[in-house]
Amino acid sequence: MATSEATSSAVRTAPLLDRLKGQAPALVVILIALLPIALMDLSTWLVLTLAGLAMGMMIFIMASGLTLVFGLMDVLNFGHGAFISFGAFLATAVMLPLTPWMEADSVWLNLAALLPAIAVAMAMAGALGYVFERVLIMPVYGNHLKQILITMGGLIIAEQLIVVLWGPDEIPLIRPLTFQGSFTLGDVTFEKYRLIAVIIGLLVFAVLSLILSRTKIGLLIRAGVENGEMVEALGYRIRRLFIGVFIAGSALAGLGGVMWALYEEVVTANMGMQVMVLVFIVIIIGGLGSVTGCFVGAVLVGLVANYAGFLAPKVALVSNIALMVIVLMWRPQGLFPVAKR
Numbered sequence: 001m002a003t004s005e006a007t008s009s010a011v012r013t014a015p016l017l018d019r020l021k022g023q024a025p026a027l028v029v030i031l032i033a034l035l036p037i038a039l040m041d042l043s044t045w046l047v048l049t050l051a052g053l054a055m056g057m058m059i060f061i062m063a064s065g066l067t068l069v070f071g072l073m074d075v076l077n078f079g080h081g082a083f084i085s086f087g088a089f090l091a092t093a094v095m096l097p098l099t100p101w102m103e104a105d106s107v108w109l110n111l112a113a114l115l116p117a118i119a120v121a122m123a124m125a126g127a128l129g130y131v132f133e134r135v136l137i138m139p140v141y142g143n144h145l146k147q148i149l150i151t152m153g154g155l156i157i158a159e160q161l162i163v164v165l166w167g168p169d170e171i172p173l174i175r176p177l178t179f180q181g182s183f184t185l186g187d188v189t190f191e192k193y194r195l196i197a198v199i200i201g202l203l204v205f206a207v208l209s210l211i212l213s214r215t216k217i218g219l220l221i222r223a224g225v226e227n228g229e230m231v232e233a234l235g236y237r238i239r240r241l242f243i244g245v246f247i248a249g250s251a252l253a254g255l256g257g258v259m260w261a262l263y264e265e266v267v268t269a270n271m272g273m274q275v276m277v278l279v280f281i282v283i284i285i286g287g288l289g290s291v292t293g294c295f296v297g298a299v300l301v302g303l304v305a306n307y308a309g310f311l312a313p314k315v316a317l318v319s320n321i322a323l324m325v326i327v328l329m330w331r332p333q334g335l336f337p338v339a340k341r
Helices: 003-038 042-072 080-103 107-140 144-166 190-213 216-233 238-264 271-286 292-309 321-328
Strands: 182-185 188-193
Touching: 003 042, 003 292, 042 080, 042 188, 042 190, 042 216, 042 238, 042 271, 042 292, 080 144, 080 238, 080 271, 107 144, 107 182, 107 216, 107 238, 144 271, 188 190, 190 216, 190 238, 216 238, 216 292, 238 271, 271 292, 292 321
Parallel strands: none
Antiparallel strands: 182 188
16 A cells, blocks of 8 residues: 555656756756846846847857757758858948948838848848758768868858958948937846847747747658658658758848847958857757757856856856856756757
């Protein structure tokens, strides 16, 4: 009798433990966000938290496509930074002739200059991604070492092509006038552009989540990440799905490049390579192939970078690497690993 009671108690406890394990990453984010309150005043914490979320959202937009590409296609694309750089430079090429509209005190004129620039950046980054996949990556499917070498070579070539087209010097880029400055709530001052970046990042995450969870294409993508051979055996042309995901991921990288350029207010040929360090840290922390993990990882990286930069500037240089090491010691497959079969 006692044995049966112990067994039933263990059965009831198991689902509770599973739920707690599933919620642990979210609890970690909340804990990291709240702990610094004890070390600074509330207004400073709110400003740093917004800055961290804005940084995290921009990194998430750039990294989300890459994590899906790896999960679905098993491709280590170190050339992803080329799409970020090209997106930023193409948007700059559109916005600079429209400088009077960018400097106008009208949100509609600002959007009339910004939205076409974003559209061009995403379209051309997606087109570049298609060429990149067909020419460089397709011949080396299944060979990670060759993928690393050839995509790194592609990134270097892309950077040199940018230098040829736009020159070696950095190009200053102003934000639209209505996106500049800040606003005050109580005693706290928030930067407008950072708040906009947070909103755009949340919208991208919501759209991706809806597509992956509520549409047939999303179902095929998730199934392909877990068991691509079975999806292909059921008669679906998963190779076409691969190309579509690669193009979409490249377009998102282009969007992220535009947002990062406006954030830094300058574009350089090697900006994609510089950001790729953070992008890879984010997808490793989140779990390769997981959009939710990528989102949580980006938020963690953004918050830790800003809190550490304020509390211990010297530590900030290694804070994200340290975060990645700690997460991997706790969960070697990342916070939200995707089960492969």
